[in-house]
Amino acid sequence: MKAITIPQPGDPSALVLAEVPDPQPGPGEVRVRVAAAGVNRADVMQRMGFYPPPAGAPEYPGLEVSGTVDQVGDGVEEWRVGDEVCALLSGGGYAELVCVPAGQLLPVPTGVPLADAAALPEVVSTVWSNVFMTANLLPGQTFLVHGGSSGIGTMAIQLAREVGARVAVTAGSAAKLEVCRELGAEILVNYREQDFVEELRTATAGAGADVILDNMGAKYLARNVDALAPNGRLVVIGLQGGVKAELDLGLLMRKRAAVIATSLRSRPADEKATIVAAVREHVWPLVSAGRVRPVIHGRYPLAQAGDAHRELEASGHVGKILLTVS
Ligand SMILES: NC(=O)c1ccc[n+]([C@@H]2O[C@H](COP(=O)([O-])OP(=O)(O)OC[C@H]3O[C@@H](n4cnc5c(N)ncnc54)[C@H](OP(=O)(O)O)[C@@H]3O)[C@@H](O)[C@H]2O)c1
Numbered sequence: 001m002k003a004i005t006i007p008q009p010g011d012p013s014a015l016v017l018a019e020v021p022d023p024q025p026g027p028g029e030v031r032v033r034v035a036a037a038g039v040n041r042a043d044v045m046q047r048m049g050f051y052p053p054p055a056g057a058p059e060y061p062g063l064e065v066s067g068t069v070d071q072v073g074d075g076v077e078e079w080r081v082g083d084e085v086c087a088l089l090s091g092g093g094y095a096e097l098v099c100v101p102a103g104q105l106l107p108v109p110t111g112v113p114l115a116d117a118a119a120l121p122e123v124v125s126t127v128w129s130n131v132f133m134t135a136n137l138l139p140g141q142t143f144l145v146h147g148g149s150s151g152i153g154t155m156a157i158q159l160a161r162e163v164g165a166r167v168a169v170t171a172g173s174a175a176k177l178e179v180c181r182e183l184g185a186e187i188l189v190n191y192r193e194q195d196f197v198e199e200l201r202t203a204t205a206g207a208g209a210d211v212i213l214d215n216m217g218a219k220y221l222a223r224n225v226d227a228l229a230p231n232g233r234l235v236v237i238g239l240q241g242g243v244k245a246e247l248d249l250g251l252l253m254r255k256r257a258a259v260i261a262t263s264l265r266s267r268p269a270d271e272k273a274t275i276v277a278a279v280r281e282h283v284w285p286l287v288s289a290g291r292v293r294p295v296i297h298g299r300y301p302l303a304q305a306g307d308a309h310r311e312l313e314a315s316g317h318v319g320k321i322l323l324t325v326s
Pocket of ligand 1: 240
């Protein structure tokens, strides 16, 4: 098969299309003929050499795909050759074929084209596991997501809106904030011009956010804790602003608040399967009903994965960038 390889980590030109051996499904695995693959910021980190695949994962980048089941391994009952699926991966999505544990597959939701379904598994699993399974966002609570126009952000806004939370976002331009508003965000903060702590306090009569989904890490830690409501939960999923910062435990204590940091990719297969099952139960009906949709910015052929990374890094996009594989 053809896959995107990284012979030498570096800039987007490090992504090289090459002929490589076809993967073979092991027991409990399914092989998918890939139609499309999602591009995620984690793939950029892997390309640069900072985020190696976990043990046992395929070495090629790519954390989510859509496609057609092409082979099933021993012991797989639920899936058949020819099923149209999308999948949460630990790696290997930038390829014509990928093997994945059966528990990480989802059917393509009704009404979503196969080529678009690759935009869903990683973002939906990340948002659902962190915002709902871990931070327990409830109806009527205030939810802040940083980078509201990102792949993660566009999904987080829609899901929080669907459970009846009040959604606040940060983004870097008025045009991006407008998209967030259309998706359901009510409190819009331009992080280049405004202080999100102040804006959130004003909009919530001083209460702050019950749950924050953060992509910035160190750079926003103190301000995020400041912006939390009593009993608030800050979930850090990105480190775009660095890894080390000072944490005011006194303030955290007074608020009885929690700071949590998670990585989906490093979770064991059984935890991923639990998340995927919850996504299927709670989110798939919303997608199939057309209430929640993948927001897709653009597509590149697999061979132009480097251009897709350039576009992601330039941060002009809103929502997801996909690779078209077949
Ligand atoms: N831990 C996990 O399991 C997990 C899983 C998936 C994703 N993630 C993380 O989630 C984040 C989003 O991923 P993605 O693939 O959706 O990436 P993406 O589409 O490239 O989004 C990156 C976002 O960062 C925003 N940003 C940049 N500087 C900012 C600032 N100072 N304040 C607020 N926002 C800022 C950008 O906003 P503008 O474009 O408006 O400038 C953009 O929306 C990434 O950090 C990624 O690593 C983590």
